[in-house]
Amino acid sequence: MKKRVVITGLGTVNPLGNDVNTYWKNLQLGTNGCGPITKFDPQNFKTQFACEVKNFNPLDYLEKKEIRKMDLFTQYALAATQECMDDARFDDTWGKDRVGVIWATGIGGIQTFEEQVMDFCENGEVPRFSPFFITRMIPNMASGLISIRYGLKGISHATVSACASSNTAISEAFHQISLGNVDAMLVGGSEASVTRAAIGGFNASRALSTQNEACQSASKPFDTTRNGFVMGEGAGAIMLEELDHAMKRGATIYAEIAGVGATSDAYHMTASHPEGRGLRLAMEQAISEARLTPKDVDYINAHATSTPVGDLSEGKAIEHLFGEYLDGLHVSATKSMTGHLLGAAGAIEAIVCILAVRNDIIPPTINLEEVDPQFHPQINFTQKEKVQKPVEVALSNTVGFGGHSVVSLFRKFRE
CATH class of the missing domain: 3.40.47.10 (Thiolase/Chalcone synthase)
Structure with missing residues (x-):
């Protein structure tokens, strides 16, 4: 028989809040996370607004020497994961050999890629790339660093299926637990896509709304005047756990994934x-x-x-x-x-x-x-x-x- 899988921890950093309680409160209030882009000067772009993460300080989660080794999508991942692990009461009593991590992203370290290539193009032919260029950019690095940080020795990898990526991570983790391969899985996804390359690329494909004069009403699903999506950024983390494992340790159970x-x-x-x-x-x-x-x-x-x-x-x-x-x-x-x-x-x-x-x-x-x-x-x-x-x-x-x-x-x- 397949094992039952429950949710025992949550964490997030997103345009509506840098923790789950703030996020949930603002969702209920119908808070709008959209505003003018602040991460770069967008004046020459067709779209000049996005739903950015606000007041995020990586030093609240990471050491300064760690930050320089990570793209922002990985920083968001570790921030959301920290809240999730604390919420799940993760500690050394867990059998870490049977806890894994599957972390998703659609485009990974695009900010790093953009910065490094543009710097190379602007500074001549001498290839002075950062020694962390590749490790900051590759999509699997968030899952790798999460497993390293918490000593998780179960399955660890990244899923990439465009905008379905983190639901793919949830799906795969659910099956790993229900088949009895692991006791728990930290899953989620992160994206740091408010960059010139991402905004410019989606503008070129005509996917983004260009409603600059009234950006707060630009994201209007199902509306007769909808005209494209609004870029967002951030991360979400979820602890999936086998039911008996969760019950034995007296975990708080939010819901069941069935x-x-x-x-x-x-x-x-x-x-x-x-x-x-x-x-x-x-x-x-x-x-x-x-x-x-x-x-x-x-x-x-x-x-x-x-x-x-x-x-x-x-x-x-x-x-x-x-x-x-x-x-x-x-x-x-x-x-x-x-x-x-x-x-x-x-x-x-x-x-x-x-x-x-x-x-x-x-x-x-x-x-x-x-x-x-x-x-x-x-x-x-x-x-x-x-x-x-x-x-x-x-x-x-x-x-x-x-x-x-x-x-x-x-x-x-x-x-």
Whole structure:
């Protein structure tokens, strides 16, 4: 029999707060994390705003000599992990040979890559690269440094599946525990993508909103005037633990992860299938693995990035799968507040689902003034204000360039 897997620790650094409690409070309030870009001068860019992490000081988490060896995406990872490990009460009594880490990112150390290459181009032909250039840049370094810092000797690697990356990490860790290979897994994702290269690249692909004159209303999933996503940054960390291991040590259990689904659209390099074929199948897989039916799902945290094609594709997937049960289902898109954290999106949105299940609260979709009439009229997009209602089961949806669709299912823990 597969082993049950529960959530026993959470941590985050993101545009709505540098800890879980602040994040959850601001989600309920409908706080907007968007503002003008401060990390570089954006005046020559089509998009001049983003959802940046605020008041982050790496010295609160790391020694000065460590910081110079790490890209910002790794610093965010270690900061979120520290809160998660403290929350889970991780200590030397854990069998560290049976605890692993899977950490995700979409683009890794892009800030380091950008700085080093530009410095080389500006300073002639002499190759004076930092000795930490490669280790700061490569996507697996966050998982490696987390395992080193805490002595975790179980499986350790990185997952990269674009914007589905950290939900892929959750999926793989869930299977490692449920099959009995490990007792616990630290999982999550981080991204530090408010850089010239990232903003310029996504501008060139016409994926970002360019609504500079009213940037706080730019991230508007499902709205009839949606015109692209808003870049976000940060990290989310989650401790997944085998139930008996958690019970024996008297852990606080937030929720249970009961199923996952992972599929591919097999359709297009960047566009989702118009009918949400891959995402619908991934949701079906997660629900089936949990031995539930669509009727049992109370809440979906939608991937919904505020793009014309992507949001509609997800809406079609939800419509086709849930059909007659749409009336009892709430859907919200918290990217309307956080922006899109790319490879870290799945982690911070899984935290939303976990806390929704624990607290019976569904956070709102802000900036949604007029629902696009192409969506089924019975889909409840939970506009503007939070909803207090029983939440037994929640789905976290993620979709990535390349056609990746990954879904995690969380439910209330019952012994």
